[in-house]
Amino acid sequence: MQTELSNRLGVEHAVFGFTPFPAVAAAITRAGGFGVLGAVRYAAADELARDLDWIERHTDGKPYGLDVVMPAKKVEGVTEADIEAMIPPEHRRFVARTLAAHQVPELPPGEASGWRITGWLEQVARSQLDIAFEYPIKLLANALGSPPADVVERAHAHDVLVAALAGSPRHARHHRDAGIDIVVAQGYEAGGHTGEIATMVLTPEVVRAVDPLPVLAAGGIGTGEQVAAGLALGAQGVWLGSVWLTTEEAGLHSRRLTEKLLAAGSGDTVRSRALTGKPARQLRTAWTDAWDDPSSPAPLPMPLQGLLVAEAVSRIQKYEVEPLLGTPVGQIVGQMNSERSVQAVFDELTRGFERAVDRIDRIAGRTAGCTDQRTDGRTAGRTDEPTDGRAAGL
Secondary structure, three states, X not given: OOOXXXXXXXXXXXXXXXXXXXXXXXXXXXXXXXXXEEOOOOXXXXXXXXXXXXXXXXXXXXXXXXXXXXXXXOOOOOOHHHHXXXXXXXXXXXXXXXXXXXXXXXXXXXOOOOOOOOOOOHHHHHHHHHHHOOOOOOEEXXXXXXXOHHHHHHHHHOOOEEEEEEOOHHHHXXXXXXXXXXXXXXXXXXXXXXXOOOHHHHHHHHHHHHOOOOEEEEOOOOOHHHHHHHHHOOOOEEEEOHHHHHXXXXXXXXXXXXXXXXXXXXXXEEEEOOOOOOOEEEEOOHHHHHHHOOOOOOXXXXXXXXXXXXXXXXXXXXXXXXHHOOXXXXXXXXXXXXXXXXXXXXXXXXXXXXHHHHHHHHHHHHHHHHOOEOOOOOEOOOOOOOOOOOOOOO
16 A cells, blocks of 8 residues: 555555554554654643653654644634633533533542643644654644644754645645645544545545645545545545544543444444534534534534533543543444454555455456457447346446
């Protein structure tokens, strides 16, 4: 599964794996892909440095990257406390009522919320970059589009490629004009923040929009056949996130959450603003249903919603309150029905990719062998029907 981009980065497979778990990121890289560590949960720079140290020791000198959450517009002098003060009391009461209805216990005295969406803050994201550029990362990805121009320049000065997620050709062209090196075409099926366009439609549109920049296909991809489809649409690689959640290396702290993921079908996700304030695909739960109910207050814009629900999510996760327990995940969850190692996932990806390529080769070979040549040299475009009734053409 090699492309010009994978060769440029020195990886065996053009599979880019986004994950919040250092052990998964390192395992992806060791398996021949490109591991990308999500930084949004690192409020403290020393914690990020600790985990990058660990990744550095466990990647055998192979390349890896970092994903940050940084708005394109620079915001300075705003603290988390300033934002907290903007949250309406009505929304706080709604959260309290929802938790009480499901008898979710309070956190123990003195225990702070372990789930904070703070990476969006300018000072937090920039402190993460100060740490990251001390390590030999090869890629900096931004989940909120193009990062500020000075960040792009700084990355390029460190010989680090910059990637940005796009949900439409318009977004992709903006990234291209901002000097981005790689565009991730993230379709509607993807976990987390997504747009309105499906991957099968979006990928070729973005490829055409930013040519010759490399594009990664993302959203609903978890098999080798789907990897082959993404490359056939013009992408130079695929960006996978959800599929790593049920790997052995992920080690989700909640067994109940793992079991919910393994049991979920492709129709058991919902695109909701309940978690961050932006539409994000996640498991459908009593929590998302409560926020989507017409009687509820509308979710707040990002980052207010993330700060509002931070403690609630920590309580739900700590006590594993099953009806409310969820996570961002894409529609590929319907095929995530067993716990496997990262290497086993790659083994299945490569086998599926080979099956898809062999299938297309057979179709192409059969079509080429069955077509007649017109007298003017053009291909006739008609094939004969095989004796078993299957259509000969694609």
